[in-house]
Amino acid sequence: MISKIPLRLLNTIKPLQMRRVFAPFCTQLEKVNKTGQKLVKIVEKELKYEKTNYVEDDSVTEFIEESGFQLIDDENNHEVTLEKKVGDVKVIVQFQSRQPNSEEEEPEEPEEQQKKNKQNQQEEEEEEQQETQSDFADFTVYLQKSNGQILCYECTTTQGEVNVNLVSLIKDLEAHKKIPRYERGLQDYSGPDFITLDEKLQLALVDYLKGYGINDDLGAFIEHYSLDKEQRLYIQWLNSLTTFLKN
Template sequence: MSAIRALRHVSLSSSRAFAVRGAARSVSRAALPVFAARAGPVSSRAFSVSARRFGEGASDVALAQKLGEELQYEKDSASEAEPEFVRNFKAQGVWEIVDTPGNDEIALSRKFGNENIRLMFSVADIQSEQEADFEQGEEGEQAAEDTPVPSQPIRCSISVTKTGTNGAINVDALCQEGAFLVDNISFYSDAAVGTELTAEADWKRRGLYIGPQFDTLDVTVQEEFEQWLRERGITDNLSTFIPEYADYKEQKEYVGWLQQVKTFIEA
């Protein structure tokens, strides 16, 4: 189970923006390839037993070739150098990026006084955006070209612990359109229960009170929480970086997937 989804399923409704909203980030992505049934007869390429390579399947060579073409296209389209927006983010020296190849989740961590702050998000939301865009195109409901396309919200799980003090505050939020939208703020008296990404910790969290919906709190309490989060770096700049990095991460993982599958087919 995804660590973020294990920490909390975040509702997409009843959320309140607390960061300064930036300009809408329009993301244009290629439609995902699909298998479509063809009406007419399909000519097939004959593979003799002597001409086969790799496994015993007649389609192995053709599939490996197509994977290789897609892999080469992706490599030619992308620069091997780290993007400038990532270099600039790291140069600020505020957040450390924890990005493990093969994982679909990214963690940003930092120290703030005696506090340890961790923010986690996943590329799964980028994949959901691709599926939504494809379904929209199928139904013929695409927006006009001059209409800004809103970015898909990305779920974020923020945890705050203190060195030498037990307990943890967890914030469930959405990152969209240059703003963080808080869903709820939970407190765990046991920091391990609130922050560990294990099945045991997840099981313990399920039976605990997670706090009120954020937008049901008194407005002045909401405003003070918003300021509290901004002081810890949960700002509009960070909300702009997260969708960009999720897109960059998803592309890296896709290229790696192509290479691994091609290698397996050819073995």
């Protein structure tokens, strides 16, 4: 229930007066043009920098030839797919572009630097471990048999080391691909967390996966290519932004 304002207070309230201020159209347009010209210069400078520093890695072709995977990479999409056949099983690996971790640090004062130098070795190792854990790439592996059965591995790679997070059996491959990674298994039971499985079962599942070429070499490739993919998409975005601002 909304309480009523007493009449004695209502009489003291002055009506709200709104003043409308209209800036001349030419002034607004001049401001837009000025900021637009500044933005174009900054974008063009960034674009030139990215194009100059981008170097295509020849090791990508080498890995594809040695691993036997077919690389499927749509330049307008952040998804990347690797496919190959091993016997009657189709191996599908999917991952996405990812942004690099920020390596910029704020300048430290001399006293702060001295304190940092006094840190013991254990603290430094903990910091390095935290940085390593934050630099990772997720990917999904589908092992699709000719009879339609599909085994799915949700994996993470860090510094070329592949770790399995979840193993599940799925029915619809295309429907599963559309589900966001961290929403998979929320509705239906898709198996326990991999780390909770018996150690022998964990090792056996990992060895089975390695038999299809899902190894540390693949992990290192995914880490590198996901960053390379993001950089190419960023250059493409800068190009599109430049076109918008100039036309």
